[in-house]
Amino acid sequence: MDSKTPPGHHTPHHSPTADVLDDLRGAVGETQVLVGTGLEAYERDWRKRYHGHALAVVRPGTVAEVAQVVQVCAHHGISIVPQGGHTGLVGGGTPDNSGAQVVLSLQRLKRVREIDTDNLTMTVEAGCVLQAVQAAAAEHDLLFPLSLAAEGTCTIGGNLATNAGGTQVLRYGNARDLCLGLEVVTAEGQVLQGLGGLRKDNTGYALRDLYIGSEGTLGIITAATLKLFPMPAATLTALATCANPSQAVALLRLARTRLGATLTGFELMNALSRELVAHHLPQIPQPLWFGATSGEASRDAGAARPCPAWSVLLEQSDEQGPEQAQMRLEALLAEALEQGLIDDAVVAKNLSESRELWHLREAIPLAQAEEGLNIKHDISVPVSRIPAFIKGTDALLQTRHPGCRLVNFGHLGDGNLHYNVQAPVGQSAARFLAEQEAAVNQLVYDAVMAHGGSISAEHGIGALKREELTHRKDPVALALMKRIKAALDPQGLFNPHRVV
């Protein structure tokens, strides 16, 4: 990108581009219209898969300024790529290569406008970092439960625009379920006043839900009213091992029955997921493997005693305090052992052990990256279909792509797997991807569709899956989506060529 100066930077005044930049500067001030070099953070996604080139990066500081920017762009017919923390995984927030798009960064809109402790709501601006939202709630001893790996960088506006998922969906739902109201700038640069902490409001169409998950293609979310929850008195974590996914599904069913809504997390990991963590991150303890919870694990030691075939991480958040919570969790695990659903289990004795268990799960993406490039899938199927999906798809992959390795982990409680395919041992990952990625994707997505699933459970469509979506989504749904896009953004200003 550095090799090319964006159009407009050195062009004489009164050119069309200069007019646009002048109008944008009029809207947000000289210093908040960035052009030229040094804009990598805005023009390249963090995984370095998408590298674009913007006319300008504009950083409004208020919703009125956002509206003005949209009006300027609408007037000049310039398309807009809204951007939050720029942590997306599907290229939805990176400008294209035309040098003709404006990146509209929401990062300066980061006020917490209100916390209403009796209504259990907070109203925050789109650019608030997720972790800051969690922290602002925690100051009042309240919980904002959305939690995901990028929470130190991603913004709540981006979370809502992509309907983010994460590790607490089983109990609290996706970002959509945590939002009661939105403020949105429309394609005409008007402000939709939809904030407010109402739990019931049946006055017309669900505009809020339409904007949530639309990935910046229908409007620009500038603020949101979010649900909060009393902070649970105790949060406990356990690790259990079992022989196959059917047992994991049966354990989930039992856990939901015994723990109800206090079951807040239920994560599945296959053996290879844990083996890669043990190999690349040996400092992380590997309980229920070598019979020890200390950090002695290594791949070689594991050869003698193989890694458990499947591991489940359970989290329970209980209002009744730690003793009651531990009693319930241990009773559940004892019952599961008795029923033969699990082989072994360990409950974290303190916060530090609990963090270690989560670390085991959260280190998998890093460990697999260390192992080499792989073919990622963020898929969901009904929970009841998980065992058949895994068995059938694993087998088919082995037949058609012999030796390929499955790094299979994810949010079993939501039917959501990160079902990633790694090159066979000793084979070049780059070559494997180049030669087999298309066929692997086809195979996996065919299986997902056969089980009534989704090709994007929580990461969205963006640029990455837009073409695939045209083959996989109900054509009636696709046609309706296009009509909605045309109705709400007739000029096609907002994030063109994304989603639809």
Next chain:
Amino acid sequence: MDSKTPPGHHTPHHSPTADVLDDLRGAVGETQVLVGTGLEAYERDWRKRYHGHALAVVRPGTVAEVAQVVQVCAHHGISIVPQGGHTGLVGGGTPDNSGAQVVLSLQRLKRVREIDTDNLTMTVEAGCVLQAVQAAAAEHDLLFPLSLAAEGTCTIGGNLATNAGGTQVLRYGNARDLCLGLEVVTAEGQVLQGLGGLRKDNTGYALRDLYIGSEGTLGIITAATLKLFPMPAATLTALATCANPSQAVALLRLARTRLGATLTGFELMNALSRELVAHHLPQIPQPLWFGATSGEASRDAGAARPCPAWSVLLEQSDEQGPEQAQMRLEALLAEALEQGLIDDAVVAKNLSESRELWHLREAIPLAQAEEGLNIKHDISVPVSRIPAFIKGTDALLQTRHPGCRLVNFGHLGDGNLHYNVQAPVGQSAARFLAEQEAAVNQLVYDAVMAHGGSISAEHGIGALKREELTHRKDPVALALMKRIKAALDPQGLFNPHRVV
């Protein structure tokens, strides 16, 4: 209606109307196209406020037949009023007086297509009566939590089309929150295949949420995949009394903190609500009033010892069984007593006492109907604004409409009040309504808006509140709704002049 034969009934063949009827008969069979007299159940709402007159009532038996009916109507330019159990409160399912609309009854689509116990979902057709849906789930020891007064008659399709609320919203959400997928017939007579039990699916716009709550104006819901829950091991009910709404809000906050998601109901009743029940339905026990839980209450006896100013009905559904549940509920009430939030409390000792407590709450609409016509409001404000809303609005009503009486009860946990205004004692209810309804509505809705509330919390807009909505809803939102209506139903076939 009986006095007038619908057009088409006796007209000669080959008239436009006869052509339509022929085509409809071709779509669903002779016997399922009803014309002429005896159609009151379809043409008049149950509260007898709306009385229309249809070209025909058509009763398709499959989704394919629904699609054909829509195609026939689209071809002839005939508008369609979709209808479920016809229990709505806002005139959304009754045809107009033109004799030119087709009532499309979904009542024959009543199959339970699938129950998936491991995925905790069921797929049912739109015409399933809510109680039948609950019962089908209960057969598998599972809970479908949507519950409301009309559950013996209303259909799940109508519940979804109106985003129904009810008594379990605090824990489980509205109908919207209980639905994972929809099958919908579009205005072109195509079938949107959106069923499926996925808890995460980020592949495009939230079409499901757009149809839910659209009151039949955007498409016809023909089937839905619903969330189920393990049946709680124990459900307990308690009644508490307090001096004012501020204390009730503080009790709610404490209950949410101590009981978490096991708090499934939190209903508020003012004194007059209970007094009317005591007067008109003296067989219902009135605990915490005369110091007795037996049914001796009467209005005269109450004169000596006044009815508690405010009463709260709490429900707790616990996975841990009855003993643990009772311990938790009693501990909560003891803490509330100690903090001075409540004056007294009683926990139902068994299912029969629990039903009596609920009966007390559920009898209020009947008791107020016995007392005479009144001006009804189904409003919501943020929970934190409830005390100020009640205090200010009560006072203003007394100033401008001296002697008027407030029957104020509802789902405090959701910020939703049925804030109903009754004529002063001894004054004609009919005259009060005729002379003061418009001014009372204006006053109440002004207050609702001033507190950031909604003029329709759970009943919808229909015909009743459509005009009011144009004054109360954000104009940007209204304009967007009209664009969406035009995009998805360009001919305006579906339930015209409702909602937008």
